[in-house]
Each structure stands twice: as structure tokens, then as C-alpha cells.
Amino acid sequence: MRNKITIVGAGFVGATAAHWCAAKELGDVVLFDIVDGMPQGKALDLLQAGPVEGYDLHILGTNDYKDTANSDIVVVTAGLPRKPGMTREDLVNVNAKIIRGVIENVVAHSPKAIVILVTNPLDTMTYLAKKVSGLPRERIIGQAGILDSARMRAFISMELDVSVENIHAFVLGGHGDEMVPLARYSTVAGIPITELLSPERIEAIMDRTRKGGGEIVSLLKQGSAFFAPSAATMQMVEAILKDRKMILPCSVYLEGEYGLDDICFGVPVKLGRQGVEQIIQIELTDDEQAAMNKSAALIRSSMAALEL
Numbered sequence: 001m002r003n004k005i006t007i008v009g010a011g012f013v014g015a016t017a018a019h020w021c022a023a024k025e026l027g028d029v030v031l032f033d034i035v036d037g038m039p040q041g042k043a044l045d046l047l048q049a050g051p052v053e054g055y056d057l058h059i060l061g062t063n064d065y066k067d068t069a070n071s072d073i074v075v076v077t078a079g080l081p082r083k084p085g086m087t088r089e090d091l092v093n094v095n096a097k098i099i100r101g102v103i104e105n106v107v108a109h110s111p112k113a114i115v116i117l118v119t120n121p122l123d124t125m126t127y128l129a130k131k132v133s134g135l136p137r138e139r140i141i142g143q144a145g146i147l148d149s150a151r152m153r154a155f156i157s158m159e160l161d162v163s164v165e166n167i168h169a170f171v172l173g174g175h176g177d178e179m180v181p182l183a184r185y186s187t188v189a190g191i192p193i194t195e196l197l198s199p200e201r202i203e204a205i206m207d208r209t210r211k212g213g214g215e216i217v218s219l220l221k222q223g224s225a226f227f228a229p230s231a232a233t234m235q236m237v238e239a240i241l242k243d244r245k246m247i248l249p250c251s252v253y254l255e256g257e258y259g260l261d262d263i264c265f266g267v268p269v270k271l272g273r274q275g276v277e278q279i280i281q282i283e284l285t286d287d288e289q290a291a292m293n294k295s296a297a298l299i300r301s302s303m304a305a306l307e308l
């Protein structure tokens with residue numbers, strides 16, 4: 001049986017996610033959007049790249065949820081991106097309406113799917129989706145930490161002129177300007193960056209990481225980042241479908257882990273065919289835990305806008 005991956009929202013993030021998905025031959029793709037003709041056109045275009053690129057799978061564009069039935073994974077990118085000067089939290093009201101409707105339809109048609117949220121404000125939308133869907137926390141996961149960690153890895157690579165492959169970084173917490181990059185757990189060929197860079201340079205890298213999404217929004221002037229967000233999402237899809245048991249930072253519903261309860265928040269998890277198969281607890285210093293608490297407070301302020 002081939003895997004079926006539905007992507008809801010065929011805009012920049014969704015269409016690029018479909019592209020990575022096809023290029024990696026992760027499974028058949030259904031691209032859903034409310035705009036008439038647009039997902040159909042993009043799906044056909046992507047399908048027609050197959051003979052050149054050498055991938056061989058079904059790619060369908062649709063405005064009908066019936067076509068998404070019995071998906072193994074559903075990636076949700078539907079919703080507005082931010083504009084220059086906006087925070088992710090500014091999107092909460094408009095995107096909450098969209099996510100509520102999307103999740104009801106997704107779960108009705110694919111009750112067994114693992115659902116990955118990408119829409120911002122990410123942790124708040126993941127929380128809303130968890131509540132609306134009633135899915136167990138193993139199967140409703142937000143994408144943010146892989147992207148934020150990838151940004152930090154890229155900045156460390158630029159700073160040290162070392163291959164990104166040698167660099168590991170850990171960014172936890174909420175996907176907002178209070179996210180928590182952990183220098184102690186960020187390494188170059190296994191060496192913590194605290195032994196390779198001055199505290200000032202590390203702080204500059206962490207600051208650029210926290211503002212990484214905003215930097216791109218300012219440059220683009222309309223819309224937000226999409227290559228790295230969609231690539232990060234596809235790493236989650238691949239880890240799940242191939243049962244890779246990868247340890248990755250993802251936003252999941254916490255029940256006391258890291259001292260936090262009833263919130264979706266970025267923590268290290270093990271991703272495999274069952275979805276979130278384990279939440280990994282790592283030791284934090286008092287300062288790091290304080291940063292996690294501050295980040296959680298920012299998410300709770302945007303969660304307050306949800307009518308649950």
C-alpha cells in the first residue's frame with residue numbers, strides 16, 4: 001500500500017511541501033485548497049515534473065475533502081502568513097477560524113491520520129487542533145522546532161565556515177520571539193558551541209535565530225518563509241512514514257513535562273510510525289527553565305483569544 005499524504009493549503013508552504021514530498025517519493029499527494037482551480041493547477045504542474053525528475057506517484061489537486069479520505073498524514077498549512085511588522089500572534093483570530101473548520105473536515109475524512117500543523121501562531125493552532133479534533137496527543141503535532149533549529153544550524157555554519165552537516169542545534173519552546181535556543185545542546189561535530197564561540201557571538205546567533213522568521217518577512221515584504229518551513233515539515237513526514245524514530249523538536253500537548261500542563265509547546269520528541277512515540281525530558285538549568293516559562297507565557301496569552 002502506498003502512503004497517502006494530504007496537504008491542506010496549497011499556497012507557498014503547502015505547494016513547496018508537495019514538491020519536497022514528490023522529490024523524496026514519500027507517497028501519493030493530495031493538495032487541497034479552497035481556491036477553485038489553484039490546487040488542481042499546481043498538482044498537475046508538479047505531476048508533469050515527474051517524468052523529468054524521475055519521481056512516480058499520484059498527485060491530485062482538489063477543493064473537495066472527499067479526495068483526502070483515509071490519508072496517512074495530513075499537513076495543515078491553511079491560513080494567512082504574516083506581513084512586515086506583524087508577530088505570529090497577530091494572526092490568531094483569523095487563522096483560528098480557518099483551522100477549526102479545516103480540522104473538523106480533516107478528522108471526519110481521515111480519522112486515523114497523523115496531523116501536522118504548520119499554520120501560525122503555531123503552538124496555539126496546534127492546541128486548538130488538539131481540542132477540536134479530540135485526537136490523542138501522539139497524532140497531532142506542530143512543526144516549528146526543526147525549522148528554528150535549522151535556522152540556528154545555518155547561522156552557526158555561516159559563523160564558523162563549517163558544513164551544516166556537522167552542526168546540531170536545539171531550539172525548544174514556543175515558535176515565537178521568545179523561543180528557547182539551547183547553546184549547551186548545540187554542537188559542531190559533537191563539540192558544544194560554548195567551547196567554540198564567545199558568549200557575545202552565541203547570543204548574536206541566538207538572537208538572529210529568534211528573529212529568523214521576521215528577517216525573511218521583512219525582506220519579502222509580502223508573505224513569509226516557505227522553503228525551510230516546508231522542508232522541516234517533510235522531515236517530520238519522512239520520520240513518521242519511514243518509522244525512523246528520529247529525535248526532533250516538535251510542538252506537542254504537554255501533561256506536566258517540563259513543568260507545563262495543557263499547552264502545546266516545543267520539546268524533543270521521538271517520531272515514528274505511531275507519531276509522537278516519546279517525549280524526551282532533558283535537564284535544564286534554572287535560566288533555561290525560566291526562558292521556557294517565559295515562552296509558555298507568550299503562547300498562553302495568544303491561547304486566551306481562542307473560544308474553546
Ligand code: APR
Nearest residue numbers: 009010011012013014033034077078079080081118119120
Ligand atoms: N481551507 C483550505 N485552505 C485555505 C483555507 C481553508 N479554510 N483558508 C485559506 N486557505 C489557503 C489559501 O487559499 C492559501 O492558498 O491557505 C493558503 C495559504 O497560503 P499562503 O497565503 O501562500 O501562505 P503560506 O506562506 O503558505 O503560509 C501558510 O503557514 O508558515 C505558516 O505563517 C504561515 O500561517 C501561515 C501558513
